[in-house]
Amino acid sequence: MTPAELSRTVLRSVRGALEARELSLGESDVPVTVDVRVPPRPGCGDYATNVALRLAGPAGLPAREVAGVVGKRLAAAPGIAGVEIAGPGFLNITLGDSAPAAVVREVLEAGAAYGRRAGAAEGGSAIHLNPAPNPRAVVVADALRAIMEAVGEGTGPEEEPGGEEVRPVPVKDAAGRYVTVDGLVARLGVDEMRWVLLYPAAHDHVRVPERPVQREGNPRFLVQYAYARTCAVSRNARDLGFGHAEEPGTGQSHDIPHTPLHAALAAYPAVLEAAARLRAPDRLARHLEATAEACLSFLATCPPLPVGDQKPMAVHRARLAVAQAAGTVLANGLTLLGISAPEHL
Known part of the structure; x- marks a missing residue:
């Protein structure tokens, strides 16, 4: 549910x-x-x-x-x-007891379409996003366009007159100069540049780091790392001979209780709707961070892989299904934000 x-x-x-x-x-x-x-x-x-x-x-x-x-x-x-x-x-x-398995089943069955409204590819009403002439506005408009189209709010070309103007607070460096996309990419790389510009709310100022930090204290790295962990779990499961997760709702899948990760997976479609309605891609970014934290906690407390001489059991396949569902949501969200979802880090 x-x-x-x-x-x-x-x-x-x-x-x-x-x-x-x-x-x-x-x-x-x-x-x-x-x-x-x-x-x-x-x-x-x-x-x-x-x-x-x-x-x-x-x-x-x-x-x-x-x-x-x-x-x-x-x-x-x-x-x-x-x-x-x-x-x-x-x-x-x-x-x-059936609620956690039902959420996992829904995610795995939908795959890349999870969170997208049925028929969204055909678009809904035409909404034109006209970004202000600064890098942050352009990146925010680009992410918004992807999110709105995913939930069925069609968008038109930027140059169309009479559109909604996207005007988040522009970004300045320490010397008070306006930053450029090329300058940010050279300093941070594409993924970190987009995350830094998308993560704060539109009315908040952006703090540009000196360099991208590859540790879990960096929300962008945390999200990508959690996704890579789910990929590693799937690879290791295949090596152990049970790469296919147990279909949720069968066997011992019901033994897995509702966790914060299940709640985050279930909330993802509503987060997309809110991000589109409020023109706030930062909501998606912060939800991905919360999902990543819940995912890493789940992997630590409910390991999907057997230990030592233990044979793979139904509970491991059920946990693997949860991990794969988390990976699906993290990859879907990163894709909408225009950020890569690497399988290895």
Whole structure:
């Protein structure tokens, strides 16, 4: 279950309570969407929502009472294993055992198309992106064009009149001079240049490093390194004779619990939608960083390869599937940003 699907499930629970007159709300009081997020601390479920706090005022009830009404309905919904009320009225939601495998299956089946809206290649409405005359604007417009086309928002040529102007804060060097693309590429290389210009929000200033740093403290390197690790895991699995991951949803795949990596994989399509809607490719860059961190943590705590004389088991194939799904998402996101996804680092 993706965050978007869970949001719709929570909203259906709210509407069900309204129709059963368990809550007294006007139609305008019911939100169009419900925010669900991964809790900041472990042990608080897979996702949490503050919908009860939002509805408490209009309903004229304490938030925890609203949470009890909505939570009871939500707990009975397919794909939900449990719902708990926390604090002033937050709902902590635990997904069913099949949810992690379903996310992995969806990613692996879609491959390079994961996150792309069906039929997006034909384009949607024509939106013209006209970058301001500075290197950062050009790079941001280029990444935006790829992201918007992926989610079905067609873009036209830059020279078309009446387009949306892309005007992030331009970049200056330490001496106060405006930088050029050639100068940045010579200093950083193409991948680091694009990441440095895309990672900050458009209204934030860019800090240009002296040189690219090849260690995990550099978010761009972290993302590429995590992708290369997933490729190495697949290669090593093939060498051990089980290069094909177990199909998610079979065998012991259900034994793998929902992890932050599953949440990051499930959230990827919504992140693309938000990046396109808000004209903010930085959202994709930061999500890739979070996915890479979750991926490396997963590989460390749930190793996909047997150790020593241990024979490959179904659990290893299931973990391999998760690793390959993570590699798919990291490669897809890097490609949209115009940054390479090297299999070796």
